[in-house]
Amino acid sequence: MTLPRPRPTLAFMSEPTAKGDNRKRGNIRQRGKSLQVRVYAGIDPVTGRQSYLTETVKGTDKAAHRQAQKVMTRLQAQVDRQRGPDSSVTLSYAIDEWLKTADIEATTRHGYVGYINRTIKPALGKIAVNKLTARALETFYAELRRCRVRCDGRPYIEHKLEGDHDCKVAKCKPHKCSGMANSSVRQIHSIISGVLNAAVRWEWISTNPAQIAQRPRQTAPQPDPPSPAEAARLVEKAFALDEDWGTLVWLVMTTGIRRGEACALRWSRVDLDEGIIEIRRSYTKLRGVGQEKDTKTHQMRRIALDTETIVLLREHKARMQQRCHELGAKWSENSFVFTSTRGSDLNEPYSPDAVSSRYKKMATRLGIDTHIHALRHYSATELLTAGVDLRTVAGRLGHGGGGATTLRVYAAWVAAADRKAAEVLGSRMPKRRP
Secondary structure, eight states: OOOOOOOTTEEEEOOBSSTTOOOBSEEEEEETTEEEEEEEEEEOTTTOSEEEEEEEEEOOSHHHHHHHHHHHHHHHHHHHHHHSOSOOOBHHHHHHHHHHHOOOOHHHHHHHHHHIIIIIHHHHTTSBGGGOOHHHHHHHHHHHHHOTTOOOSOOOEEOSSSSSOOHHHHTOEEOOOOOOOHHHHHHHHHHHHHHHHHHHHTTSOSSOGGGTSOOOOOOOOOOOOOOHHHHHHHHHHHHHHOHHHHHHHHHHHHHOOOHHHHHHOBGGGEETTTTEEEEOEEEEEETTEEEEEEOTTSOOEEEEOOHHHHHHHHHHHHHHHHHHHHTTOOOOTTSBSSBTTTTSOTTSBOOHHHHHHHHHHHHHHTTOOOOTTHHHHHHHHHHHHTTOOHHHHHHHHTOSGGGHHHHHHTHHHHHHHHHHHHHHHHHHSOOOOO
16 A cells, blocks of 8 residues: 655655565654654554654754654654564464463453453454553554444444344344443453453563553433432341342341352351351352352451341341241351242352342332442432441441542432531531620
8 A cells, every 4th residue: 555645844864675565664744833753653453544654843943854854763663562572472372371260250250251251362362462552552442432343433234143034024133332330441451351361471572552542431420319218118028028139138238248248148248146247258149150259359258237137137037047947958157148949958058140130120119210239329428418437437348448449439429418517517616705
C-alpha cells in the first residue's frame, strides 16, 4: 500500500525501511508554529491499519528542526526494538502457560476462561507478546466498549445457524452494537496484565505494557437496598413460605453475610449462648459440583447476633434436630445450618444459585425489584444511618482495607450518618445566651 506524497512543508525524510518498500520510516512536517514528528510503526495488530508514533516539537527554527530530528531518531529506535523481538511466543501460548501455573480459585478460573475463549484469544491470541503495546491494548479496550464483537461498523445479519438456512425460521436479526461494561473490560485487562507479568518473570519480554495501558474507569458503586417497609414485607413473606427459608432471609438481612457464606455456615460455628457466628468458609457450585472455599477476602470474622436472631436460630436448630430424629439419622454439630432438602440430607447445603433464584421470584411476586445481595446493602446502610462507626460495619461485612471499601460503596450513607452525628453533638452543646 502506498502512502500519499508528503506535503511541501516536509523538513526531513529518512530512508525507506527496506529495498522495494516505498513506505518511509518517518517525516517531520510543520503544523502551525510547531513541528510534528511522525514515524511509521507498522500495521496495528488490533485494527489492521497503519500505525504511527507521533510527537510534537514547539518552534520552527533551526534549533527546533535539530530537536525534531533527534526525536525522530529516538522514535525510530523504539520501532526497531519492537520489530526485533527477543521472543516470538504468542499471547495465546502465554495464556495457556499462565493458566497452568496461576493459583486461581475454580469459580474465578471459570470466569477467566470464558473471557479468554470468547474475547481475548480471537482478537489478540496470535500476536507475539513482545508485539503488544499499551496503545494496542487501549485500542482493543475502546473497541470492546463500542461493540463486544468488535464489528467493523457495517450492518450485517447475525445468523443463528451455520450453512444455508431460512433466516425467518431461524429468527436471525440485524446486528446491533452492544458495548461491554467497564467492569468487564477491566476484568479482561486484569487477565492480560497477569499473563504479561508472567511473561516478564519468564523473560519472554522485558516490560509489561499492560501496566501503563489505561483501563476504563471503574464504575462508581450504586447500592440499591430495599426500604425498611420493603424489607419488612420480604421477611414476612419468607416466613409465610417456609420457616427455614424465613430464618435464612432474616439472618442475611441482620448480619449482612454473603449468600455463599450463609450456605456454608455450620452449627459448629454458631454459638447461641454467646450470640456469635463465625464466618470462615463460603460455598459455591460450579457445573453442578459444590465445594467449600475461603471467604471472598480470605479472612475469618465473628459477627454478634441480636436477641431475636438467637431465638430464631434456636427454633431452627430444634426443627433440624427433630427432622434428623424422624429420619433415624445421627445429629452432628457439623451439619449445615441451611439445607435445600428440608433436613433430609444435612450434609447437602443450600445452593447459592437456588437461594438467589428463590429470593428473586419471591420479591417479584411482591412487586419489589431487588435481589438477595441487596439485603447485604440493607444491613450496611441501616447500621450506618443508625450511627454505627465505619470500622464496625466493615468488620461485620468482611470488607478489607480498614473500612476503605465500605466508605467507597456506602459514601452517601456515611455522609448521612455524619450529619446525624453533627446534630447529636450540637444538641449536647451548652446553649448560648441571647
